[in-house]
Amino acid sequence: MLSDQHKPIKVLYEDDYFVVFDKPAGLLVVPTPKGELRTLVHLANVPFSSSLGGPKLHPCHRLDRETSGVIIFAKGKHYQRVMMDIFKNRKITKKYIAFVQGSVFHDAGEIKSFTKSLEFKKYKKNSPGQYSITRYKVLERRKLFSVVEVEPLTGHTNQIRIHFKEKGHPLLGERKYAFGKDFDLKFRRVALHAKSIEWLHPVTKKHIKIESPLSKDMEVFLEQH
Secondary structure (H helix, E strand, O other): OEEEOOEEEEEEEEOOOEEEEEEOOOOOOOOOOOOOOOOHHHHHHHHHOHHHOOOOEEEOOOOOOOOEEEEEEEEOHHHHHHHHHHHHOOOEEEEEEEEEEOOOOOOEEEEEEEEOOHHHHHHOOOOOOEEEEEEEEEEEEOOOEEEEEEEEOOOOOOHHHHHHHHOOOOEOOOOOOOOHHHOOOOOOOOOEEEEEEEEEOOOOOOEEEEEOOOOHHHHHHHHHO
């Protein structure tokens, strides 16, 4: 366990090259221009400070502040670049659990479209967006929402959130790409959890698969609805 002010960050996997954390919802991965001090980058590096002589940990990808679950950090810049190339070449499989508004009609499928995150629109107003592909499978349908396993085949910012909004099934708790007041069912954050990640280890050549149990708040929500 790693901790800052008695708030632990769970380690799901560690070897000589990478560490996989179980990120809690509400925690930034890296600081914004506001310069937040309590971020996952900071917490991850507490026991790897230069005073201990250990390598600095660097995130290999990002999760939204509101998203919980698995995230990979590399030990040193070299292995960060190696892992980022694996992501760039789509040689990694990421799966999420999402709670989406309403009953998704098809049991499984792919959503394909050009997506524009709000950040993308800000800097590239005239671009059609980034071509994004999201594969999904409905795990369960409840009265007012569906539990969906989601696999983004491309890794563009907010593509899961945007794609399900486009299909008329925004994620529970969505306030960035949909209006919360339009839906009776509420959740305190975007109901998205990074469930698992798997890849071929670039050094050991072993197949690695790391899973994170559903976050407590989403688990409780399922029990209550």
